[in-house]
Amino acid sequence: MSSILAGTPLNKALSAALENRRRNGYLRTIAEDPPTEQKVDFSSNDYLGLSRNPKLREHFLKTLGKTEHILGSSASRLLDGNSPDHIALEKRLAAFYNAPAALLFNSGYDANVGIFTVLPQPGDAVIYDELIHASVHDGMRASRIPPALRIPFEHNSVEGLKDVLGNLLAANPPYFTGERSVFVAVEALYSMDGDFAPLAEVIRTVREYFPAGNGHVIVDEAHTNGLLGPKGRGLVSHLGLEKDILVRLNTFGKAFGSSGAVVLATPLIRNYFLNYARPVIYTTALPQFNVVSMNCTLDFLEDGTGEALAKQMTDIANYCRASLTKCIEAYPGSKMSLVPSEMVGGVASPIIPIVVAPPLPLALYFQSHGYMARQIAFPTVPRGQERVRLCVHASNTRKEVDGLVEVLHEWMKQQNFGASKAKL
Numbered sequence: 557m558s559s560i561l562a563g564t565p566l567n568k569a570l571s572a573a574l575e576n577r578r579r580n581g582y583l584r585t586i587a588e589d590p591p592t593e594q595k596v597d598f599s600s601n602d603y604l605g606l607s608r609n610p611k612l613r614e615h616f617l618k619t620l621g622k623t624e625h626i627l628g629s630s631a632s633r634l635l636d637g638n639s640p641d642h643i644a645l646e647k648r649l650a651a652f653y654n655a656p657a658a659l660l661f662n663s664g665y666d667a668n669v670g671i672f673t674v675l676p677q678p679g680d681a682v683i684y685d686e687l688i689h690a691s692v693h694d695g696m697r698a699s700r701i702p703p704a705l706r707i708p709f710e711h712n713s714v715e716g717l718k719d720v721l722g723n724l725l726a727a728n729p730p731y732f733t734g735e736r737s738v739f740v741a742v743e744a745l746y747s748m749d750g751d752f753a754p755l756a757e758v759i760r761t762v763r764e765y766f767p768a769g770n771g772h773v774i775v776d777e778a779h780t781n782g783l784l785g786p787k788g789r790g791l792v793s794h795l796g797l798e799k800d801i802l803v804r805l806n807t808f809g810k811a812f813g814s815s816g817a818v819v820l821a822t823p824l825i826r827n828y829f830l831n832y833a834r835p836v837i838y839t840t841a842l843p844q845f846n847v848v849s850m851n852c853t854l855d856f857l858e859d860g861t862g863e864a865l866a867k868q869m870t871d872i873a874n875y876c877r878a879s880l881t882k883c884i885e886a887y888p889g890s891k892m893s894l895v896p897s898e899m900v901g902g903v904a905s906p907i908i909p910i911v912v913a914p915p916l917p918l919a920l921y922f923q924s925h926g927y928m929a930r931q932i933a934f935p936t937v938p939r940g941q942e943r944v945r946l947c948v949h950a951s952n953t954r955k956e957v958d959g960l961v962e963v964l965h966e967w968m969k970q971q972n973f974g975a976s977k978a979k980l
């Protein structure tokens with residue numbers, strides 16, 4: 557049967573675009589027959605191992621059994637999809653994160669699109685870390701902010717931020733007099749480099765440059781939520797900066813082992829989003845089982861289980877980083893390196909990127925030896941910065957790390973990167 561697209565200009569355009577990606581080596585694919593047996597996970601965002609934690613699963617199933625409505629929420633929050641459970645969860649989240657109000661979104665992607673599409677008003681500017689997540693870009697693109705007022709600054713560089721803010725103020729007096737707002741967007745932990753934002757310095761800088769109070773910081777805690785800070789409340793809570801952040805985004809698909817997101821902000825902003833943020837208005841609300849799942853993870857964080865798992869993950873991350881460093885240093889010809897990262901609040905970054913060009917052969921080598929590690933290629937990261945990104949988890953063991961490093965060692969030898977002096 558011939559395709560409905562056969563012979564059409566659309567067929568030609570889509571095929572040419574994909575062929576272009578394939579030729580340039582960055583065609584994205586997903587397996588149509590994903591393997592049923594799991595490789596050792598050095599890839600997912602399940603940093604605390606909660607998505608497969610048997611105790612959490614048991615707690616979830618028990619709680620689900622006591623819940624009246626467990627399937628679809630049946631409509632948008634603005635129509636029939638709101639429930640006492642959704643409202644109760646938002647109140648619990650606001651109290652947990654020490655925030656004035658909380659609003660659930662179906663995903664972190666939706667939340668960022670909502671925030672950055674509607675919060676900046678005409679004439680406002682958004683200054684963002686150059687490595688900010690794609691969802692922030694999508695929100696800004698749909699916003700009323702012209703491209704000239706969406707300005708990146710050098711990744712994690714406070715000096716870079718100061719340069720951008722200084723230039724903005726010099727060219728636009730309304731930002732200095734406080735007539736227009738400036739939003740500074742950062743992530744607490746960057747998923748591509750695995751490094752933490754210098755959040756306290758960012759806030760100090762914004763205060764200094766906008767004494768009229770019209771500079772606002774927005775923090776995406778996607779990769780720190782559940783992992784860092786007291787009871788896993790994130791970087792903002794670890795630093796005690798709750799009152800200095802205009803909007804916090806905490807997502808539940810990573811260390812939380814669940815799905816969905818919450819935006820923490822003032823009641824006015826919550827109300828504004830309920831009226832204007834299309835990703836919350838024109839979508840079916842999170843299903844009840846998702847609400848139960850978030851509540852169950854919160855139980856695990858509140859009783860200290862999460863902190864114990866974060867400590868376990870940190871031990872493994874430090875061990876993994878040290879073992880990989882030793883291996884890479886033994887092959888100076890490899891020109892490979894680890895992206896550095898520091899510990900914050902006693903927690904290490906679970907993300908350990910190995911910069912290697914090209915990254916695919918090494919990622920496939922790991923996979924063929926039973927270790928799931930993925931390449932991150934252009935355009936997700938700049939050319940020359942391509943990497944195999946390792947993510948460690950509380951559930952990984954030292955034995956698994958030893959196995960992974962052994963495989964790296966073998967691969968280095970095969971590449972003829974020079975005789976190893978490494979003692980693995």
Ligand SMILES: Cc1ncc(COP(=O)(O)O)c(C=O)c1O
Pocket residue numbers: 663664665666668689691743747776778779807808809816817
């Ligand atoms: C920094 C950041 N923000 C937002 C998102 C989107 O979150 P979600 O997966 O819940 O849509 C992600 C994850 O992909 C992320 O890494």
